[in-house]
Amino acid sequence: MSSEQPKHQTEQTVDPIDSVEQTSATEQAAPEPEVILADDAEKQDLQAEYQAKIAELEAQLAKANEQIQEQKDGVIRAHAEVENIRRRSAQDIDKAHKFALEKFAGELLPVIDNLERAIGAADHENEELKPMLEGVDLTLRSFLNTVAKFGVVEVNPDGEAFDPAKHQAMGMQESEDVAPNTVLAVMQKGYELNSRLIRPAMVMISKAKS
Numbered sequence: 437m438s439s440e441q442p443k444h445q446t447e448q449t450v451d452p453i454d455s456v457e458q459t460s461a462t463e464q465a466a467p468e469p470e471v472i473l474a475d476d477a478e479k480q481d482l483q484a485e486y487q488a489k490i491a492e493l494e495a496q497l498a499k500a501n502e503q504i505q506e507q508k509d510g511v512i513r514a515h516a517e518v519e520n521i522r523r524r525s526a527q528d529i530d531k532a533h534k535f536a537l538e539k540f541a542g543e544l545l546p547v548i549d550n551l552e553r554a555i556g557a558a559d560h561e562n563e564e565l566k567p568m569l570e571g572v573d574l575t576l577r578s579f580l581n582t583v584a585k586f587g588v589v590e591v592n593p594d595g596e597a598f599d600p601a602k603h604q605a606m607g608m609q610e611s612e613d614v615a616p617n618t619v620l621a622v623m624q625k626g627y628e629l630n631s632r633l634i635r636p637a638m639v640m641i642s643k644a645k646s
Contacts, residue, residue, distance in 0.1 A: 534587065534630040541588045541629050544579075549624065551576040591626030591637045593619045602626060604636040611642040618642045 551572060558569050580590070591602055598605065598617045606623055614620070619639045626637030 535632060537586055537588075538629050538632070538634055541583060541586070541627070542634055544583060544588075545627055545635055548576065548579060548583075551579065552625075587628075587630035588634075589628050591628060591633070592622055593626075593637055593639060594622045595619060598639065598641045602633055602636055603639045603641075605641050606638050607640050608643045609640055610645040612645055614642050616642055616644045 555569060555572055555576065558565055558572075560566075560569065593599065593603055595614075596619050597615075598619055603619065603626070609620055611618075611620060618641065620642050621640040622637055623640065624638040626633065627635050
């Protein structure tokens with residue numbers, strides 16, 4: 437018994453509570469793995485991916501808006517072109533209505549000229565010819581009134597300034613009574629159809645006396 441007692445005294449006893457405290461302290465002191473850094477990198481990658489996707493979608497949206505604007509402009513241009521075509525068509529139809537009789541009216545002008553010549557050449561002092569002259573005069577007036585309803589009017593510039601757009605000069609004559617380039621005489625009347633000249637007036641114009 438006495439021989440085992442020292443051996444027993446040399447052994448140290450370990451308290452269970454102290455063992456647990458030492459283990460906890462060891463665990464607290466150990467560094468944690470850097471999982472947070474890995475998570476941050478993944479978040480940055482995802483954020484960059486989202487930003488790239490957003491930029492791509494914004495670019496697609498801008499392109500779509502541009503295409504929509506181009507389509508709107510195209511619709512506006514097409515509408516304007518349709519309006520222009522409609523307006524030109526209406527003008528062409530109106531001109532066709534106004535000037536459809538241009539050739540026919542041109543053929544009637546010599547008849548008017550002949551009636552006027554007959555009246556001008558007749559002997560107005562002859563009593564026997566007066567009934568006939570009155571009939572011819574009435575025929576001429578009726579003729580002029582009829583063609584006027586369709587836009588045919590005469591151009592009789594006697595005493596007016598010479599207009600090369602409406603008059604055809606057949607000659608010049610010196611005159612002190614009127615200013616130069618004044619119509620002295622109308623040799624043949626001109627005519628217009630709805631303000632369009634179909635025949636110029638043949639005239640004699642004045643010039644300064646030398």
